[in-house]
Amino acid sequence: MLQPERALAAVRVVTAAAAAAPEEHLHVGQKIAMYCRTTGNLPDWLTIALISAMPVVELRGGIPVGLWMGLPIAKVFGLCVAGNMVPIPLILLALRSSAVQNVLKPFLDRARSKAKEFGDAEKQAVALLLFVGIPLPGTGAWTGAMIASILGMPVAKSLAAIFAGVVSAGAIMTALTLAGKAGAIAATAVLAIFCVTSITAKNNKAAGQAPPPPAE
Known part of the structure; x- marks a missing residue:
């Protein structure tokens, strides 16, 4: 018979794997956005502006992330252009x-x-x-x-x-x-x-x- 402690441990492992699975398909900008949301508690508008200001990533990474986060197109465009500049x-x-x-x-x-x-x-x-x-x-x-x-x-x-x-x-x-x-x-x-x-x-x-x- 499976002990309660082992059952809880198994549930935790399965839950962690399920939570981590979608992130495997995230690109760099999305991972940065997720980190800012969960750890930095930054608002979404500031997150995409910061991503757009980063070298290499820039606006080409910020715009897809902003649309992926569900922000309005016009807002994403303006924030990413401003952040990049x-x-x-x-x-x-x-x-x-x-x-x-x-x-x-x-x-x-x-x-x-x-x-x-x-x-x-x-x-x-x-x-x-x-x-x-x-x-x-x-x-x-x-x-x-x-x-x-x-x-x-x-x-x-x-x-x-x-x-x-x-x-x-x-x-x-x-x-x-x-x-x-x-x-x-x-x-x-x-x-x-x-x-x-x-x-x-x-x-x-x-x-x-x-x-x-x-x-x-």
Whole structure:
């Protein structure tokens, strides 16, 4: 016969497993949101704003989490855009310090390699907007701020381009989240075609600029 203590222990194990099972399918942003809800007791609006302010995750993680939490679309969009933009002025100002540049050197080196593709000064603002505005891996407002600093763009011009890019990325992420898996697959295909086309165009341009082979 099963003793009461063992029965209670078995119930606890089953309950814990059942509670943990759904979390296995949660992505990073959702896990952060669950932690903020259960441990930090933070309101949902502050949670998604904080998630959007984080590097790497940014708004592309905040918007799906906000909609997953059941918040209104307009509220999620506004909070995530605001949250994503909060650290950007601080980053632009902090990068004027050589000490900060030394600390962030590995990240700045990566950003510097991407900044080489931004072209002439007249096109840098548009290039920065597109870089931030298309939510691809390795892009975003944090990296965009580093690139703007490397290029020596004025703070006001940098903020305007990054803000426009964040709004664009927010609109794309909102549409993708609402579209579900089918929309995400279609968007991934479109972005893949865009990337392949861009790489091909760059390779063709580089080939056209290559010096002719020496005459025999």
